Amino acid sequence: MENKRINGYDLIELGFPENISLGIALQINKQRLGFSREEMLAKYKAVLENPAEFMTDNIFKPLAEFLQNMAAQSEELIALKDSNDAYVVFGEEHIEQGARDQMNTAMRLPVAVAGALMPDAHQGYGLPIGGVLATRNAVIPYGVGVDIGCRMALSIFDIPESYLLTHHDVLKQILMDNTKFGAGHGFLKNERSNHSVLDHAAFTENTFVSTLKDKAWTQLGSSGGGNHFVEFGIMEFDQGDADLAIExxxxxxxxxxxxxxxxxATIADHYTKVAMDNCKLPYMARHLAYLDLDSQAGQEYWLAMNLAGDYASACHEIIHEKIRKAVGAELLAKIENHHNFAWKEKWNNQEVIVHRKGATPASKGTLGIIPGSMATPGFLVRGKGEEASINSASHGAGRLMSRTKAVKTLNKYDLKAMLSDHGVTLLGAGMDEAPMAYKDIHTVMEAQRDLVDTIATFHPKIVRMADDGSKED
Structure with missing residues (x-):
């Protein structure tokens, strides 16, 4: 037990405040430098009680400096509201406490106007996944998320279900030939696609963003890792839809x-650091650092965020067009929606910035796609414009367990059996994306009946995902 790892709870028990000092102390602990666990704890206590004595210590100086200056630093912090404002939770019984805690903190921000949690919500960084937050003239990079503009895109072809059964291997090969997956992966110069998004103003108006143009071109038309996918399936309309002109x-x-x-991801990382340097919040809220939209940094991020959203859309456009041509199909309808974004919208008769981190826009009449998993159905929906949800709905089923827990506890034979039962061919992916790692999509949809109407059901049949261990979301 002597060398058992020291954690934040041990330090809090010693009397450490719940602020950046915990991170500094734990970073020092990684070095340990011959001290036993008990000796390290004794050192931490001594530094806490008298930091001045350790200002020249080779090991503990960073911690001593922070503790010595903590009072002055605390005066620089932007104060949170004394308590969190009320917000609405959909499917409350299925949402973990960690997501609630993060939303509670977000609703204490001085710029917070309104919030909501979707039924697929789970803990993330800053704003929880499935969290919706409306703010006053401020944008939160971690409220948008790392994978800016992540989205769903659906093409419905003029081809009947029977084609998938008779041309299964052909369609499987089309996916393999026309998609590329994985964090950091891209195309060689002779393989790259061209698109007008590469002429976006942000590439010329923002010096930082201009350095990312070649990376953007390299990866244009590719897909990420983690839960990203390209899949053929059957779109089932129990009734025709007049607006889409589909029978x-x-x-x-x-x-x-x-x-x-x-x-x-690079834009998100850069502007999160800018926000945290300029918006000093208490430790618990540090990942919710925001940029005033009237500031230069706020305007830079807004332009860069919109570029990232347009770029994500261009990637889907290229993928869908390549595959449509390979299949030789005509489009009946194309539907697209995104999450991990911030919008300027009217809410309760005031202009607000609505962050939807893992949440689907669902204003009245707006179309959206809410997927389940590789072996469970997804749904084409039309928003009802529910003000309590800030015109939002879930972006999927939501994780039931972490990736690490899924890999450690789920059985690959159970996954194979489930895929077989549902007639799904899987190309790539790992146990972290097994359907059992996700909430039940039917339960999630039931919890948001007031938010969306279901138009049609998508049944996945040939699914391609990253097979290289990528964790990009």
């Missing part, structure tokens, strides 16, 4: 999920 029936369809790749 009752079952059609071959293509569904994709991916985002802004390395471009978006």
């Amino acid at each position: 009752k029936g079952r059609y071959l369809a293509l569904l994709t999920h991916s985002g802004s790749r390395g471009l978006g």
Whole structure:
């Protein structure tokens, strides 16, 4: 037990405040430098009680400096509201406490106006996945997320269900030939696609973003890792839809999920650091650092965020067009929606910035796609414009367990059996994306009946995902 790892709870028990000092102390502990666990704890206590004595200590100086200056630093912090404002939770019984805690903190921000948690919500960084937050003239990079503009895109073809059965291997090969997956992966110069998104103003108006243009071109038309996919399936309309001009029936369809790749991730990382340097919040809220939209940094991020969203859309457009041509199909309808984004919207008669981190826009009449998993159905929906949800719905089923827990506890034979039962061919992916790692999509949909109407159901049949261990979301 002597060398058992020291954690934040041990330090809090010693009397350490719940702020950056915990991170500094734990970083020092990684070095340990011959001290036993008990000796390290004794050193931490001594530094806490008298930091001045350790200002020249080779090991503990960073911690001593922070503790010595903590009072002055605390005066610089932006104060949170004394308590969190009320917000609405959909499917409350299925949401973990960690997501609630993060939303509670977000609703204490001085710029917070309104919030909501979707039924697929789970803990993330800053704003929880499935969290919706409306703010006053401020944008939160971690409220948008790392994979800026991540989205769903659906193409419904003029081809009947039977085609998938008779051309299964052909369609499987089309996916293999026309998609590329994985964090950091891209195309060689002679393979690259061109698109007008590469002429976006942000590439010329923002010096930082301009350095990312070649990376963006390299990855244009590719998909990320983690839960990103390209899949053929059957789109089932129990009734026709007049607005889409589609009759009752079952059609071959293509569904994709991916985002802004390395471009978006680099933008998110850069402007999160800018926000944290300029917006000093208490430790518990540090990942919710925001940028005033009237500031230069706020305007830079807003332009870069919109570039990342347009870039993600361009990636889907290229993938869908390549595959449509390979299949030789005509489009009946193309639907697309995104999450991990911030919008300027009217809410309760005031202009707000609505962050949807893992949440689907669902204003009245707006179309959206809410997927399940590789072996469970997804749904084409139309928003009802529910103000309590800030015109939002879930972006999927939501994780039931972490990736690490899924890999450690789920059985690959159970996955194979489930895929077989549902007639699904899987190309790539790992146990971290097994359907059992996700909440039940039917339960999630039931919890948001007031938010969306279901128009049609998508049944995945040939699914391609990253097979290289990528964790990009």
